[in-house]
Amino acid sequence: MKARRKPKLAVWKFASCDGCQLTLLDCEDELLAVADVVEIANFPEASREVARGPYDLSLVEGSITTPHDAERIRTIRKQSKFLVSIGACATAGGIQALRNFRNVREFLSIVYARPDYIDTLPHSTPIADHVFVDFELRGCPISKVQLVELISAFLGNRKPNISSHSVCVECKLRGNTCVMIANKVPCLGPVTHAGCDALCPSYNRGCFGCFGPKETPNTSSLSHQWSNGLSASDRDIVHAYRTFNAYAEAFKKEATTHEP
Amino acid sequence: MRNNSGGVIQRADIGQLLSVLTEKGYITIGPTLRDNTIVYDEIESVQDLPIGWTDIQAPGSYRLIKRDDEALFAYNTAPQSWKRYLNPPRIRLWKAQRTEGGGFTVDPEDYAPSKYAFIGVRACELKAILIQDKVFLGGYKDPCYQSRREGAFIVAVNCTQANETCFCASMNSGPKAESDYDLALTEIIDEQRHEFVVECGSERGEEILKELQHRPVEAEDSQRVDERIQETISQMGRSMDTHRLQSLLASQPNHPRWEEVAERCLSCANCTMACPTCFCSTVEDVTDLTGDHAERWRQWDSCFTMDFTYISGGHVRSSVMSRYRQWMTHKLSTWHDQFGVSGCVGCGRCITWCPVGIDITEEVAAFQNSHSQKTTNSVEK
Numbered sequence: 001m002k003a004r005r006k007p008k009l010a011v012w013k014f015a016s017c018d019g020c021q022l023t024l025l026d027c028e029d030e031l032l033a034v035a036d037v038v039e040i041a042n043f044p045e046a047s048r049e050v051a052r053g054p055y056d057l058s059l060v061e062g063s064i065t066t067p068h069d070a071e072r073i074r075t076i077r078k079q080s081k082f083l084v085s086i087g088a089c090a091t092a093g094g095i096q097a098l099r100n101f102r103n104v105r106e107f108l109s110i111v112y113a114r115p116d117y118i119d120t121l122p123h124s125t126p127i128a129d130h131v132f133v134d135f136e137l138r139g140c141p142i143s144k145v146q147l148v149e150l151i152s153a154f155l156g157n158r159k160p161n162i163s164s165h166s167v168c169v170e171c172k173l174r175g176n177t178c179v180m181i182a183n184k185v186p187c188l189g190p191v192t193h194a195g196c197d198a199l200c201p202s203y204n205r206g207c208f209g210c211f212g213p214k215e216t217p218n219t220s221s222l223s224h225q226w227s228n229g230l231s232a233s234d235r236d237i238v239h240a241y242r243t244f245n246a247y248a249e250a251f252k253k254e255a256t257t258h259e260p
Numbered sequence: 261m262r263n264n265s266g267g268v269i270q271r272a273d274i275g276q277l278l279s280v281l282t283e284k285g286y287i288t289i290g291p292t293l294r295d296n297t298i299v300y301d302e303i304e305s306v307q308d309l310p311i312g313w314t315d316i317q318a319p320g321s322y323r324l325i326k327r328d329d330e331a332l333f334a335y336n337t338a339p340q341s342w343k344r345y346l347n348p349p350r351i352r353l354w355k356a357q358r359t360e361g362g363g364f365t366v367d368p369e370d371y372a373p374s375k376y377a378f379i380g381v382r383a384c385e386l387k388a389i390l391i392q393d394k395v396f397l398g399g400y401k402d403p404c405y406q407s408r409r410e411g412a413f414i415v416a417v418n419c420t421q422a423n424e425t426c427f428c429a430s431m432n433s434g435p436k437a438e439s440d441y442d443l444a445l446t447e448i449i450d451e452q453r454h455e456f457v458v459e460c461g462s463e464r465g466e467e468i469l470k471e472l473q474h475r476p477v478e479a480e481d482s483q484r485v486d487e488r489i490q491e492t493i494s495q496m497g498r499s500m501d502t503h504r505l506q507s508l509l510a511s512q513p514n515h516p517r518w519e520e521v522a523e524r525c526l527s528c529a530n531c532t533m534a535c536p537t538c539f540c541s542t543v544e545d546v547t548d549l550t551g552d553h554a555e556r557w558r559q560w561d562s563c564f565t566m567d568f569t570y571i572s573g574g575h576v577r578s579s580v581m582s583r584y585r586q587w588m589t590h591k592l593s594t595w596h597d598q599f600g601v602s603g604c605v606g607c608g609r610c611i612t613w614c615p616v617g618i619d620i621t622e623e624v625a626a627f628q629n630s631h632s633q634k635t636t637n638s639v640e641k
Contacts, residue, residue, distance in 0.1 A: 030549065033548075033549045033550065034549060036550070037549050037551075148549070151549065152546070152547055152548055152549050152551075153547075155547075155549060155551060156547040156551050158547065161545075161546060163565070163567060164566065164567070165529060165562070165564075165565040165566070165567070166526070166527075166529060168528040168529060168530045168533070168615075169528075169529050169533065169560075169562065169565070172340070172349070172529070172530065172533030172534070172560070173349040173350060173533075173559070173560060174349075175299075175340060175344065175349075176295070177294070177295040177296065177297045177299065177339050178322075178339065178530065178613055178615065180615050181320055181321060181322050181612065182295065182296045182297050182323070182339070183295075183296055187615075189528070190526040190528035190530070190615050191526065191528075215527075215565070215566045216566065216578075216580055217526075218523075218524075218525065218526045218527065218580065221523065221524045221525070221526055221616050222526060222615065222616070224524075224616070225320065225615060225616045225617070229320060229617070
């Protein structure tokens with residue numbers, strides 16, 4: 001077992017804030033253990049040293065926003081045995097996908113002195129829209145615990161224990177009281193993918209939906225309750241769904257329904 | 261059964277109950293204020309109880325209000341039941357370690373007996389514990405549950421008021437605890453008195469009562485208890501018609517009502533987590549980065565999650581409709597086949613803690629009504 005070649009791990013960045021790949025550095029105690037069992041072949045945030053491909057496991061952060069990146073992800077896919085997209089940008093297009101709901105040309109003309117220098121795609125899209133993805137780690141940012149679990153599962157040749165049920169399950173396991181029912185706080189927990197260990201509701205805040213839609217999300221029923229039970233306006237509903245996972249199908253659809 | 265012994269404890273002396281139990285090595289768990297709710301948590305003294313507070317529950321809604329008295333137990337049910345103490349949300353079952361030379365050792369988890377005293381168990385919750393006993397101790401004895409259940413001292417508190425979401429009376433599970441407790445308290449407050457009528461349900465209970473300042477029970481005391489219980493029954497906000505319900509639900513897998521409720525259902529699993537009888541769990545195997553250490557964990561699961569029915573080839577219940585139908589049909593119909601009782605005790609938690617306020621009694625009524633309409637129609641024909 002011990003004698004076998006260490007698997008090569010590569011970390012790739014596309015349009016993103018680096019927060020997700022920094023989760024790997026943030027592993028602290030586990031980081032040395034990770035470095036012990038994999039060869040970190042490409043991780044510019046940690047080292048300038050780059051080992052050539054192919055790679056056993058590629059962690060891909062960020063969304064595809066330029067023609068150049070759309071090409072680059074194909075090359076990375078070809079060099080990777082397993083490709084896992086990490087974080088809301090890579091799995092749903094990220095916060096920058098808000099531009100998908102407007103004309104990006106207009107933004108360019110407002111923001112840049114020389115818009116003609118900018119070569120960008122009209123939409124910010126998730127990695128899975130471009131290449132086959134073996135697994136997606138959700139979150140903005142991803143959870144450190146889930147990242148270590150993913151790498152451990154990869155090394156152990158097993159399925160990672162990562163559930164796609166609601167944040168509500170995590171609240172109940174922790175013993176949290178439902179903030180929506182007891183405090184009348186709008187919460188996206190019932191339609192949001194677990195993984196954060198119910199971070200915000202544990203501090204009496206409603207869930208912001210950082211991990212994107214859960215399996216079989218019923219967003220229309222939740223919105224109905226927000227409007228009728230919590231006096232949320234259509235504008236509130238649009239704002240709640242248009243954040244880090246705005247372009248994830250279920251959230252995109254729900255926000256569009258409530259747009260003026 | 262030793263319901264004939266008991267006593268009356270004055271409000272000023274009720275604190276002794278907690279101190280005596282603590283002296284005897286019990287960890288006292290009871291109602292206390294937290295996060296704008298009354299939850300069950302570790303308590304040390306009467307001061308930790310929700311003195312003068314009550315809960316107003318409705319479908320998808322819970323709020324606390326101050327009462328105009330200093331009642332200790334004048335609320336109904338906490339967001340979560342006692343099951344988190346008897347069947348914890350997440351436990352390790354065993355761990356394994358690779359050894360030199362390619363072998364491995366397995367260490368089963370040692371569940372040291374815990375000594376909990378549950379203060380304020382409602383009649384519906386007591387019935388739920390008895391139902392979970394059938395699940396965890398009926399055939400195979402679950403060692404974790406057993407270690408916690410056998411040591412538990414139960415102080416039941418009869419409900420002297422009912423909530424909007426309560427329907428224990430129609431489920432024959434309350435509001436008065438009839439048996440299987442160590443002590444049962446009824447809180448009596450009026451102009452002249454603030455006291456607790458205590459009934460002993462076990463020898464352990466009698467021994468504890470002996471150590472507490474109390475006077476004998478008079479006929480008037482029992483009468484006052486009966487009055488409070490009758491009043492509570494009259495306040496029940498809901499009821500469930502269980503007549504022929506078992507066969508009715510079993511015969512209606514394609515009823516249009518299932519689709520209607522699925523339109524509203526979030527499949528968030530809150531109802532099953534809050535339910536005091538739901539017992540399903542999943543088992544996860546984890547390995548660490550080195551692959552030299554493995555553990556098996558058990559965690560609460562729900563029939564509302566997709567993974568719950570994942571088998572080779574896909575999910576058995578991929579539609580929300582099929583998942584809601586499974587839950588309600590199990591609870592009210594096939595539970596009888598499996599355990600000889602209903603899986604519902606009428607505590608109302610699934611109604612209060614459903615974020616969109618789906619009401620199981622309303623769903624049952626819809627089935628009962630459409631059935632009686634059909635029966636009437638066929639008679640008319």
